[in-house]
């Protein structure tokens with residue numbers, strides 16, 4: 001195998017998920033943990049996250065050209081998703097109920113948003129994406145044209161890591 | 171998004187993992203379920219499996235050029251892994267204890283084998299691979315030369331699906 005990046009040296013091969021750092025990255029009600037990541041662990045083709053959304057919190061409306069698979073570990077909520085096949089903006093999204101032990105994937109470039117719509121319980125999901133680190137285009141609402149969605153790169157949790165990596169390289 | 175394959179039409183976007191078919195694919199003690207797959211669900215860049223190994227059972231010694239991330243949901247066991255950087259055959263593998271709520275990834279092309287070495291409990295893992303469907307090279311033992319490892323493609327669980335797809339296409 002290729003030799004590890006300097007930044008990843010010292011991380012054990014088998015890691016205890018309970019000991020992986022988590023943070024809300026400035027988004028109240030979010031807990032994000034990178035279980036296996038491109039910047040932290042040298043992953044090149046897949047990245048795995050563990051995320052918890054407190055009641056009433058949600059992702060932005062967004063799209064990305066990578067594949068994304070969700071597994072709902074705990075709680076429930078709503079997936080809003082709009083196919084990008086037609087039209088200049090996402091438009092009215094489909095609503096799908098998500099529930100414990102359910103799984104779904106987001107077709108490439110479809111605008112989507114995940115909500116914890118259960119006011120009594122956290123929503124915990126395991127997420128896998130391809131082609132890390134993720135490049136996310138954010139929509140303020142469902143009528144924003146695809147061409148006006150704003151690129152956020154690096155994304156929230158990759159920002160901090162990128163800065164740390166840069167500092168380490170000084 | 172691209173239109174779904176004919177074979178995937180009719181599958182709901184959000185699926186109950188408890189209702190996904192599982193099988194041992196001729197390997198006693200194994201339970202394999204494709205949570206999100208290339209053949210079943212049209213995934214192109216990632217695939218997610220849920221696998222259970224009964225006590226004493228294991229994967230073959232094998233390598234693949236895709237990335238693979240494991241999350242141990244239940245049980246414990248041993249990961250054997252040999253770096254392929256040097257030498258003509260895997261040689262003596264490193265042993266790593268794996269435990270509930272642990273995670274690890276397999277560097278590309280490293281020969282590896284997962285054992286449920288806990289005689290009292292099933293080992294349940296969630297697995298993500300890149301570049302599906304997986305192309306696996308199998309070693310009878312750790313001294314088989316890399317060049318003599320045998321390609322098994324399609325792999326156990328993709329074989330049946332491929333046949334079903336072919337039948338559907340007639």
Ligand SMILES: [Zn+2]
Nearest residue numbers: 064068106112
């Ligand atoms: Zn997304």
Ligand SMILES: [Zn+2]
Nearest residue numbers: 232234238276
């Ligand atoms: Zn493997």
